[in-house]
Amino acid sequence: MKLSVSRRSPRFYAILAAALAGLITALSLFSSFIDAWDRTDAGEIAVVRHGGWFGDRNIRSIIDPSSSLRWTGMWGVVHKYPAQQRFYTITAAANRGDRPGVDVVDTPSSDGVQMGIEGTFYFSLNLDHKVISDFDNRFGTRTFTGADGKARHAYDGDQGWSTFLDQIIRPVIDNDLREQIGDFRCADLVSSCALVQNNPNAQNQGTPANANNSNIAKIQDAINQSLEADLKATLGDDFLVNVRFNLVRITLPNDVQDAVNKAQAAYAQVSEAQARVAQAQADAAANAARQKGYEACPACAQIDIMKAIPPNVTTFAPGAGFAVTPGTPTTKPSS
Known part of the structure; x- marks a missing residue:
């Protein structure tokens, strides 16, 4: 027993192929139609150029910032640039x-x-x-x-x-x-x-x-x-x-800045040394003036010596039979 297999004619396949091609073309055209609309945000401006296989590449239009949807043409090319500072x-x-x-x-x-x-x-x-x-x-x-x-x-x-x-x-x-x-x-x-x-x-x-x-x-x-x-x-x-x-x-430059830092440190050390010299000169001048005053007033020297005695010293004996001992309270013997 033979099975019969139905065969479709070549015309059917040709129609099917044409229908698929038409569908693809329609979808492509629809997509291109959707893409042929564009707009700009507040911070941009657009330059629209012609496109497509057979079109030129000249400028078609300019879309200002914050625009509504604009027709840019089928297969148009849009170049967007910043419009703000x-x-x-x-x-x-x-x-x-x-x-x-x-x-x-x-x-x-x-x-x-x-x-x-x-x-x-x-x-x-x-x-x-x-x-x-x-x-x-x-x-x-x-x-x-x-x-x-x-x-x-x-x-x-x-x-x-x-x-x-x-x-x-x-x-x-x-x-x-x-x-x-x-x-x-x-x-x-x-x-x-x-x-x-x-x-x-x-x-x-x-x-x-x-x-x-x-x-x-x-x-x-x-x-x-x-x-x-x-x-x-x-x-x-x-x-x-x-x-x-x-x-x-x-x-x-880093090497110059390093040299500056070292120079500033050196100048700081020089300034510190100069300050010490100035202090020493001031101390020497003060001592000389003080000594001159003692020569004019010997008693003043002794007074300053007494003032300089630390409070924890109980007896001060500078020599020559001279001694000072802070007095201590005495108590009378009981009868």
Whole structure:
């Protein structure tokens, strides 16, 4: 007995394949339709570019901060950038700056001492639509390599933005700091620097602390005046606005600081020795004056001697048949 096996025609499989392809296409189109809507939070602005297989890559639109849902186009590409004030920190405190680990700007003073500069750079991204479009054309279409060796776009979250700042903005800051620090001597900025330089009167010729602060303020003002113009010249436009740099601290290299500490300790020992010499001179002068007074008044010397007798001494006999014994109470014999 033979079993009959029903066979479906090739047309059936073709229809089934076409239906599956149509379903997949419909789901893809639906997903793309959903993805074609986007919005921004309060702290970001978005540049929307055309996408898709057959579309160009030109900028389609700009979405301002805190927007509602906007149509970005099928397969559109959205680049989001920070719209609020941002900052870039240079600090020796590990893991607190924008670079991992300890990070300071090392630059020489006018007298050749390497100095460590710490500070914070504040700025905002220019949100003008034309300017932000130019910014995306210049910097959003390329990648930047971070300290970890990974390439990122400027719009790839905080890491991407920090990598962009580190490669493009940080060199401008470093250059401005070197130019300004190079106009001052080490002691003009850190008074203790005078202790380790070739100056026999260094202890008394260091720049006062208030003068140091004034010089640091001058450097900060000069940087703020030049930094925005330098950034425009480097980037090609006013992409960054409200630029301000706060110079937080100027430090000496470890070996120089160690020398300063040793010099300060040595000066402290010298001061202590000078104080002992001054005390000895004062004591000698007092003794000489006292002796002169005794010569004029011999009885005064004896009086001072009596005053100097400790209370536990019962008999004092300086010689020459002279003795003093404190009296003791007597009692009458009983009758």
